[in-house]
Structures are given as C-alpha cells and as structure tokens.
Amino acid sequence: MNNTLIVIVGPTAIGKTSLSIQLAKHLKCEIVSADSRQFYKEMSIGTAVPSSNELEQAKHHFIQHKSIEEYYSVGDFEKDALDTMNKLFTKNEFVILVGGSGLYVDAITKGLDSFPEISEDVRNALKKQYDTEGLESLQQQLKIADPVYFEKVDIQNTHRVMRALEVCISSGKPYSSFITKTPKKRPFHIIKIGITAERSIIYDRINERVDIMIKGGLLDEVKGLYPYKSLNALNTVGYKEIFHFIEDTWDLDFAISEIKKNTRRFAKRQLTWFKKDLEIQWFDYQYSIKSILLYITKKSL
Structure with a gap:
C-alpha cells in the first residue's frame, strides 16, 4: 500500500x-x-x-x-x-x-459512527425551540447534555448544535459517546x-x-x-x-x-x-x- x-x-x-x-x-x-x-x-x-x-x-x-x-x-x-x-x-x-x-x-x-434514529417529534420540537427562543437556548441545553462535545463543536453552527441535541434527546446519551x-x-x-x-x-x-x-x-x-x-x-x-x-x-x-x-x-x-x-x-x-x-x-x- x-x-x-x-x-x-x-x-x-x-x-x-x-x-x-x-x-x-x-x-x-x-x-x-x-x-x-x-x-x-x-x-x-x-x-x-x-x-x-x-x-x-x-x-x-x-x-x-x-x-x-x-x-x-x-x-x-x-x-x-x-x-x-x-x-x-x-x-x-x-x-x-x-x-x-x-x-x-x-x-x-x-x-x-452509526447514530440513533431521530424521530420527527424531536426534530420538530427543537426547530420550534430555535424559532421561539433562538440559538442561545439550544447552546445552553447542549452544554448541559454533552459538555464534552460542546467544547469541540462550532456552537454558532445551528445545524451542528441541533443535530447533537437530536441525538442526545433520542438516545439519552451524550452525542460525543457516539463519535468514533x-x-x-x-x-x-x-x-x-x-x-x-x-x-x-x-x-x-x-x-x-x-x-x-x-x-x-x-x-x-x-x-x-x-x-x-x-x-x-x-x-x-x-x-x-x-x-x-x-x-x-x-x-x-x-x-x-x-x-x-x-x-x-x-x-x-x-x-x-x-x-x-x-x-x-x-x-x-x-x-x-x-x-x-x-x-x-x-x-x-
């Protein structure tokens, strides 16, 4: 090789x-x-x-x-x-x-890695939260749910923050635990x-x-x-x-x-x-x- x-x-x-x-x-x-x-x-x-x-x-x-x-x-x-x-x-x-x-x-x-399936209910709830409370609300939620990933991710990237929260909420585990x-x-x-x-x-x-x-x-x-x-x-x-x-x-x-x-x-x-x-x-x-x-x-x- x-x-x-x-x-x-x-x-x-x-x-x-x-x-x-x-x-x-x-x-x-x-x-x-x-x-x-x-x-x-x-x-x-x-x-x-x-x-x-x-x-x-x-x-x-x-x-x-x-x-x-x-x-x-x-x-x-x-x-x-x-x-x-x-x-x-x-x-x-x-x-x-x-x-x-x-x-x-x-x-x-x-x-x-393989990540858990995300329900539409979870995805829609987070989108509604973003629309009504803004990105900062999601950032603070991620900081509590997965402080390890919070320190690594670009927290200004809404998609990354929401994706991590989707996994945290759906699995009951930190997003970082699924990373290779x-x-x-x-x-x-x-x-x-x-x-x-x-x-x-x-x-x-x-x-x-x-x-x-x-x-x-x-x-x-x-x-x-x-x-x-x-x-x-x-x-x-x-x-x-x-x-x-x-x-x-x-x-x-x-x-x-x-x-x-x-x-x-x-x-x-x-x-x-x-x-x-x-x-x-x-x-x-x-x-x-x-x-x-x-x-x-x-x-x-």
Missing part, C-alpha cells in the same frame, strides 16, 4: 490553501477540499473559496459543487470523497485533503500536517481577511442571498451578521466587528479540535516548504 493521503489542517486564514497548492504542484497530485463552507456554489467571498488563479494551479474537488438548497451531510461527503480519492489514487500515489472543518476531516481519516473511538482502517497511508501561529498572529490574519472580504464585495454577496437566509448553509459566520445589518438591527461597523469576533472564536475551536489529534505534525505558518516535503518523504518511507 503506497497510496498516501496528505492532510493539511489548521485555523481559518492561516494559509492552508497556499500550502496545499504548493504541495500539489510539487507532487503533481490533486486536492480534495474538506471545508464544508466551500461546498456551496452561491457562496464565494464569505467562505474564502480559492481564487480562480489558485484553482488553475491545482485541480480541486468539492469546491462549490452543491447548491445551498441541497441537503449534503457529512456522511454524504465521506462517501463521495472516498470514492473520488479511490479514483485519484489510480493516477497518483498522493492525494491532498485540506480544510478547517474538523468533523469532515475526521470523517475521511477516521470514519463515522477506534478509527476505521483506510486503504491508504495518512500523513497529517498542521499550520499554526501565535494566537495574536492568527487573529490579525483573520481581521485582515474580513476587511478584504468586505472590500471584495461580501455585502453584495450576502444581499443577494438574503431571500434564502433561513437555509442551513447560510447560518454561518460572515453571512448571518450581515443579515442583521440588512434588517437594520445592527449597523455595518458592528456587523463587521461581529464577523471578526465570531471568526476568531471559530479559529479557537478549530485549534482545540485539532490539537487533540496527536498524529498531526505542526509547522509554523512561516514554514519552509522544503522542511514539509522532507517530513512527508520520511513519513512515506
């Missing part, structure tokens, strides 16, 4: 896309995205989709391949991505998986590389990226998506804050500051998730590409 999956992870805005393209060009292989926010074709600026120039430098998969109106679960991604990688491995012994969505990375590298303890065997080697920096640097990079998004037309992108604001895909950082501005509940400066704050919180949770994976070899964001290639070579032997 010589096929090797190189996994590139790290907090948002740290430079994962740039590294993955450099490696793909050197290894002459293709890239599979595990960034769940970049799956949707209607969302570009707020999700920091790779530029057309970046996409031309290396072949990418699972970038803007779905509509926000389509249901696409992590289980769907696991199946589709594994099928794609099996085909890619017939052409090259390397494939690169890149993204900051820890759950989606784990789905490929560790596999997913023993990784599934995959028919390829896995090399995990993390990119990080001091927290102040990460936060500065996030703030700068948000400013670039605003200048690049994020406001117009979100305005165009306002009719679909109730869709799950749009309940995410960078979009829900601008919706408040559109509805005149926040001014623009405050909405932008909230995007920055919520993105910083998201980055902190990403690091918490990834730091628990002892298989990840961490490199500073000002890495030497030679040092990373050397590490890959040693791990591939």
Whole structure:
C-alpha cells in the first residue's frame, strides 16, 4: 500500500490553501477540499473559496459543487470523497485533503459512527425551540447534555448544535459517546500536517481577511442571498451578521466587528479540535516548504 493521503489542517486564514497548492504542484497530485463552507456554489467571498488563479494551479474537488438548497451531510461527503480519492489514487500515489472543518476531516481519516434514529417529534420540537427562543437556548441545553462535545463543536453552527441535541434527546446519551473511538482502517497511508501561529498572529490574519472580504464585495454577496437566509448553509459566520445589518438591527461597523469576533472564536475551536489529534505534525505558518516535503518523504518511507 503506497497510496498516501496528505492532510493539511489548521485555523481559518492561516494559509492552508497556499500550502496545499504548493504541495500539489510539487507532487503533481490533486486536492480534495474538506471545508464544508466551500461546498456551496452561491457562496464565494464569505467562505474564502480559492481564487480562480489558485484553482488553475491545482485541480480541486468539492469546491462549490452543491447548491445551498441541497441537503449534503457529512456522511454524504465521506462517501463521495472516498470514492473520488479511490479514483485519484489510480493516477497518483498522493492525494491532498485540506480544510478547517474538523468533523469532515475526521470523517475521511477516521470514519463515522452509526447514530440513533431521530424521530420527527424531536426534530420538530427543537426547530420550534430555535424559532421561539433562538440559538442561545439550544447552546445552553447542549452544554448541559454533552459538555464534552460542546467544547469541540462550532456552537454558532445551528445545524451542528441541533443535530447533537437530536441525538442526545433520542438516545439519552451524550452525542460525543457516539463519535468514533477506534478509527476505521483506510486503504491508504495518512500523513497529517498542521499550520499554526501565535494566537495574536492568527487573529490579525483573520481581521485582515474580513476587511478584504468586505472590500471584495461580501455585502453584495450576502444581499443577494438574503431571500434564502433561513437555509442551513447560510447560518454561518460572515453571512448571518450581515443579515442583521440588512434588517437594520445592527449597523455595518458592528456587523463587521461581529464577523471578526465570531471568526476568531471559530479559529479557537478549530485549534482545540485539532490539537487533540496527536498524529498531526505542526509547522509554523512561516514554514519552509522544503522542511514539509522532507517530513512527508520520511513519513512515506
């Protein structure tokens, strides 16, 4: 078994896309995205989709391949991505998986567990609770029901919070108790590389990226998506804050500051998730590409 999956992870805005393209060009292989926010074709600026120039430098998969109106679960991604990688491995012994969505990375590298059936009554009750009491009510309920998962999940992601509560309520057990303890065997080697920096640097990079998004037309992108604001895909950082501005509940400066704050919180949770994976070899964001290639070579032997 010589096929090797190189996994590139790290907090948002740290430079994962740039590294993955450099490696793909050197290894002459293709890239599979595990960034769940970049799956949707209607969302570009707020999700920091790779530029057309970046996409031309290396072949990418699972970038803007779905509509926000389509249901696409992590289980769907696991199946589709594994099928794609099996085909890619017939052409090259390397494939690169890149993204900051820890759950989606784990789905490929560790596999997913079977979860209990969820009744429509439970699902509808939680939706009603969200509609009447808001996300904070669900967050507090999850914190009590499953404090372990609460510390790992992006609590601003309504879908993830509701999904965890559905499982907790239906099974009477914490959602985290269903998460894979023993990784599934995959028919390829896995090399995990993390990119990080001091927290102040990460936060500065996030703030700068948000400013670039605003200048690049994020406001117009979100305005165009306002009719679909109730869709799950749009309940995410960078979009829900601008919706408040559109509805005149926040001014623009405050909405932008909230995007920055919520993105910083998201980055902190990403690091918490990834730091628990002892298989990840961490490199500073000002890495030497030679040092990373050397590490890959040693791990591939």
